[in-house]
Amino acid sequence: MAHVSNLIAEDIEQYLEAHQYKGLLRFITCGSVDDGKSTLIGRLLYESKMLFEDQLSQLEEDSKKVGTQGGDLDFALLVDGLAAEREQGITIDVAYRFFSTDKRKFIVADTPGHEQYTRNMVTGASTADVAIILIDARKGVLTQTRRHSYLVSLIGIRHVVVAINKLDMVDYSQHVFDRIEAEYRDFAKQIGLENIVCIPMSALRGDNITEPSANTPWYQGPVLMDYLETVPLADDAESHRPFRLPVQWVNRPHLNFRGYAGNIVAGGIRVGERIRVLPSGKESRVASIVTADGLRDAAVCGQSVTLTLEDEIDISRGDVIARADAPPAVADQFETTIVWMSEEPMLPGRPYLLKIGTRTVGVTSAAPKYKINVNTLEHLAAKTLELNEIGVCNLSLDQSIAFDPYTENRDTGGFIVIDRVTNNTVGAGLLHFALRRSQNVHWQAVDVNRQAHAALKSQQPRILWFTGLSGAGKSTVANLVEKKLHALGRHTYLLDGDNVRHGLNKDLGFSEADRVENIRRVAEVARLMLDAGLITLVSFISPFRAERRMARELVGPGEFIEVFIDTPISVAEQRDPKGLYQKARRGELKNFTGIDSPYEPPESPEIRIDTTSQSPEQAADFIVARLLANGILVD
Structure with a gap:
């Protein structure tokens, strides 16, 4: 018995160790209302054996009481946790779920389909590596499909699965699938989405989710789970970018220790390497790297660390530590794209707060250069931005910040806008570039003050x-x-x-x-x-x-x-x-x-x-x- 127990303990330990070092993929599901997003996620949880006995029993009971599938398992109930969602059969909030397979771990965000909750979709997409855009085969490409696709492109998600769902309701028609795929790819080309896989499926029936479906013999592409297990991870790309550590807090437990703590959002660093602190521009060398597991000679993207430096320099929360030979830029005026998320319009000249990384500064916007019609991609004149509108405008900050263009680094190029009175998040955006005047226009000191x-x-x-x-x-x-x-x-x-x-x-x-x-x-x-x-x-x-x-x-x-x-x-x-x-x-x-x-x-x-x-x-x-x-x- 002791021998058997030891074997079981070893198996568990090996399993946990293997699970610990699996790659993590973050993805979102989005699309229009009632396209089957919650059902798809529920199906993935079910197929990946991530449900406990009591959860499965509760699902069977709930499916009989409030389900919409005639007594069959209603997988959407696994995800739609809010009472209002269950009553209306829609998703309101962003629901995050975790599951894993033998190859990977996954965090999936089920984002709302209603136009009024587009801001929630942006929240879910901000950390995602892959987007699954569902399209109801009966309805085809809708306005909300285009809106979400544009936002996916804007946020920088480069891998897209177009799940043409509910194909069982159109007799698994290849003609319907081909028509929708052609229309979507034509729009995707206009917005710069290239890495697209279109999969015919029925989330409810399980077609092409984990196994190829006999109902679609004409489809030779990957099933959804195979794609999710093999698509390249974003962390691999982030690790090759220049080192960035936004300082979360200054760790000073006693007089003999001063460290600068934060999460590495790009690149890596080693003890002894020369660093530069932005926006001040002060330089030093890394004396030690402290982690939860002790001292390390090096650290990489995704790790939370505390750095100590050879020199005592002024560093505070919101500063960015970078390698001295590859620092970010510093500026206080930018061209940006903003997604407005508040029912109160964005008013040019009104003071707001802008949070980028760990730094919060004051900000005002100029009148938008234009807003974007997500259906036609036409640039429209605008004086303000209303709820869910997307526009390009210049921002002026009350102090300089370290930044990278969003296309180079999401963490140092993406921001949120906060109302100064309510503290609500009212907008989200990305930095394109610093305005030339932010570098060329300086305050002239005068003697008669x-x-x-x-x-x-x-x-x-x-x-x-x-x-x-x-x-x-x-x-x-x-x-x-x-x-x-x-x-x-x-x-x-x-x-x-x-x-x-x-x-x-x-x-x-x-x-x-x-x-x-x-x-x-x-x-x-x-x-x-x-x-x-x-x-x-x-x-x-x-x-x-x-x-x-x-x-x-x-x-x-x-x-x-x-x-x-x-x-x-x-x-x-x-x-x-x-x-x-x-x-x-x-x-x-x-x-x-x-x-x-x-x-x-x-x-x-x-x-x-x-x-x-x-x-x-x-x-x-x-x-x-x-x-x-x-x-x-x-x-």
Whole structure:
């Protein structure tokens, strides 16, 4: 018995060791609604013997209760875990499943088919090596098929299986298969997809999944499982690319150890090799490589390591460590492709956050150069990007980052866009190249700076930002404040919304995107006037918190004073000195703040003026008194 036990233990150990070193393939299934994605994955789990007895029993029971296959096993139930998915018979979230065969391990992402969940599909595809695009043989190539195929091409997945599914419902017709294959390959050629295998199958019946089907004697290509077990792995290509280690955290357990931890996303490194840290450009040599299994002489792509260096240099989270002879580029302005994932449109000039690798920076976009019609691949003019739209646009970051073009490295060339208020991911994209101006345009140092200008004027420059509804009294109060400051000998300038639209911003309308750009330009002008040593009064509706926050962040702490002219819309509408509310109510004036365009009141302004209890004169006196109390007007 002991001998038998030892043999069993040895077999288990050998099995586990072999399993540990199997290659890992990540793939996604995508396509239109009800093309059979979840059924296909369920079938793969079933055929690979990855179901426990209790899971199989539960599947049989669920198939009888809620299945859609007349009592036969409904494999989709293995994957569609959300109650809403089971009720609707669709996939909403991205479902990840693991299975293995004798040759490989697999992680598969079942991605949604509904257009409204395209953002979830992008999430699932971001780490995939292979895409299985399902097409219902009864329906052929659909808009969503083209959209997902374009995204697959865009994200950089180069191996595609076109699973022409439900062939059992068209009598396993070779003519139907050939027609769909020809149409798909014609579209794929236009978007640069080359490594394509088309397989006729029925996920429900198991045709051409693990064994050649007798129902398709006319098909001589690989079955799905054979293809998945033999397609080249992406890790093999990544290991031959230049070394990249985005720093996840600085490991400092005690004073005698400082290491830089992260996951190697490309290439390899050895002890003693010279490295460069980007974006700073500092260089050193690798002193040691620490892993969970101890010290190593070398490390390769996919490993999580901690590097120690021979020199003490300033490195922090988000920096990228590279070999000194093959560093990434550094820039702060890029041309990019963005897939927009939010129901709120992407607004040029609005500040967002951009996360690339382990670094998060501030970002704004210019107006899109164009958006892409995924059906025709036509380039269309666009001012914004709406939900699920794909566009090419320039981005400006608030600091330089190390990067590679996405075509060279997904990890150092791919990014997500995050809303600064909600912290939701609202977009995903890839970097094409750095704009030349990011390298050629530098900040010119001047000897007569802000402090010199302010000293000459004997004042502390500030931005007084007046915000409120149309008719609240902003311009009236701001004008009175400037008169009082002028009488005190202060150097001021008033930027009024209407006046600025006669010149600097005369090209802008009143759409949400134009309002954002309106405030962005004015905020930049106000910053320049602050540098000139002026007390600058800005009187704009400025309806969005994000843009007021952006204006605040352009200057130093305490230099931006938000003055909220708080007037109820009913009072502002009664005043209506320009008759604008009446026009808006009649539908003659679109995108009017407070009527069909929102106003987001300040959450914590430095000064709040209630015009229902204060006259404009009293409000101006109150603001000047606050400035005096804070020492801003003291010589």
